[in-house]
Amino acid sequence: MAAVNWYPLPVASSEAGGRVFADLMRLAEVVEPGQPGWTRRVFTPEYLQSRELVWELMVSSGLEVRRDPAGNLIGTLRGTDAGLPALVLGSHTDTVAGGGRFDGPCGVMAAIEAVRRIREGGVRPRRTVWVVDFLGEEPNDFGISCVGSRAAAGHLSREHLQLVDRGGRTLAEALAQMGGDPDRIAEARWRAGAASAYLELHVEQGARLEEAARRLAVVTAIAGIHRAEIRLEGRADHAGTTPMDRRRDALLAAAEVSLEVERLGRRKGLGVATVGRLELEPNSPNVVAERATLIAEYRSGDRGWLSATDELLQELVQKVPARRGVRGQLTWLSREDPTVCSEELRSVLRASAREIGEEPLELASWAGHDAVQVATACPVAMLFVPSRGGRSHCPEEWTDPEQVEVGTRALAAAATRLAG
Numbered sequence: 181m182a183a184v185n186w187y188p189l190p191v192a193s194s195e196a197g198g199r200v201f202a203d204l205m206r207l208a209e210v211v212e213p214g215q216p217g218w219t220r221r222v223f224t225p226e227y228l229q230s231r232e233l234v235w236e237l238m239v240s241s242g243l244e245v246r247r248d249p250a251g252n253l254i255g256t257l258r259g260t261d262a263g264l265p266a267l268v269l270g271s272h273t274d275t276v277a278g279g280g281r282f283d284g285p286c287g288v289m290a291a292i293e294a295v296r297r298i299r300e301g302g303v304r305p306r307r308t309v310w311v312v313d314f315l316g317e318e319p320n321d322f323g324i325s326c327v328g329s330r331a332a333a334g335h336l337s338r339e340h341l342q343l344v345d346r347g348g349r350t351l352a353e354a355l356a357q358m359g360g361d362p363d364r365i366a367e368a369r370w371r372a373g374a375a376s377a378y379l380e381l382h383v384e385q386g387a388r389l390e391e392a393a394r395r396l397a398v399v400t401a402i403a404g405i406h407r408a409e410i411r412l413e414g415r416a417d418h419a420g421t422t423p424m425d426r427r428r429d430a431l432l433a434a435a436e437v438s439l440e441v442e443r444l445g446r447r448k449g450l451g452v453a454t455v456g457r458l459e460l461e462p463n464s465p466n467v468v469a470e471r472a473t474l475i476a477e478y479r480s481g482d483r484g485w486l487s488a489t490d491e492l493l494q495e496l497v498q499k500v501p502a503r504r505g506v507r508g509q510l511t512w513l514s515r516e517d518p519t520v521c522s523e524e525l526r527s528v529l530r531a532s533a534r535e536i537g538e539e540p541l542e543l544a545s546w547a548g549h550d551a552v553q554v555a556t557a558c559p560v561a562m563l564f565v566p567s568r569g570g571r572s573h574c575p576e577e578w579t580d581p582e583q584v585e586v587g588t589r590a591l592a593a594a595a596t597r598l599a600g
């Protein structure tokens with residue numbers, strides 16, 4: 181067996197709970213100058229610099245650290261049985277522009293702390309534990325999110341690496357600047373059976389925990405997202421000389437379609453639906469709109485709801501505009517299935533929450549996470565801690581230190597159970 185870096189950590193005399201929060205606040209000091217909030221976007225010098233801190237924290241917690249060809253930081257705590265697949269804990273440390281301090285870093289810092297607590301427990305686990313800080317989870321100028329976890333799952337293609345940002349830089353070049361090695365990207369893929377399970381702690385980014393006055397949730401599924409472009413073809417006419425009953429108004433058809441999409445999103449309380457983009461031609465105050473193009477997007481953790489919504493949407497795109505003499509045409513942009521969290525891992529998370537005196541909610545996640553990519557490599561499950569006021573992707577994003585601590589304790593308890 182390779183070099184063993186196991187040695188138990190003495191239990192810190194200072195309040196253990198304060199450590200994760202202190203680490204989070206230290207990381208939050210490394211932000212892009214001149215940007216609002218706590219901005220630390222992937223492929224910036226500040227992001228690269230911040231990961232030196234993550235690296236240091238991993239090392240001081242007894243992890244062997246390496247950077248894989250996709251730029252992921254992977255800290256390894258070797259178990260006693262090298263033949264067992266590893267338990268993986270992780271999240272991301274990049275943010276959106278104008279983002280907060282918790283979306284992502286909370287999960288990475290809690291994972292590092294979970295390893296510290298395993299070591300302070302003094303019993304070396306049988307299973308190897310990896311702590312992963314995945315590169316670039318948030319969307320970037322290359323139009324791709326979850327760069328690192330995508331590579332770990334073997335889904336980062338040569339075509340992806342050739343994507344170009346506004347400055348003309350390829351994703352491959354950007355990855356190299358982050359210490360990655362795009363020529364060896366295939367080696368970032370976890371070999372089959374390398375990982376036994378993936379656990380990710382994350383802030384809820386919604387207000388359901390707060391409203392229920394709970395501190396923890398076990399995620400049931402991560403919503404699948406379907407997006408369709410709907411083109412509506414009417415007729416351009418003079419806004420003065422064309423009587424109201426002779427018009428084929430694409431804008432009004434788009435308005436009706438949008439209201440119907442809202443209605444679809446309200447069905448059964450199982451999903452959400454949005455029209456967030458609408459383009460008009462000729463978009464002129466004295467011309468009846470000839471063409472409208474909108475994008476309908478809907479999300480659900482329930483596969484059946486999504487496919488039923490697909491059918492209803494197709495139907496309404498034929499019927500609703502036709503009432504106005506407008507032709508509707510639908511093109512699917514993407515249809516991603518929900519990611520269902522492992523029932524077995526969820527029960528471990530529930531038991532771990534109860535072990536520390538918390539009764540967790542069961543929630544679906546409406547935002548995407550690295551876990552979606554990782555789910556194709558091994559079973560996954562997630563824990564949510566509260567977001568004050570449900571705010572996220574904004575500077576006001578906040579989770580109380582006690583809530584971070586509760587999440588960390590539950591994660592550490594689950595990791596202890598799963599690593600044996």
Ligand SMILES: [Zn+2]
Pocket residue numbers: 272283284317382549
């Ligand atoms: Zn996140």
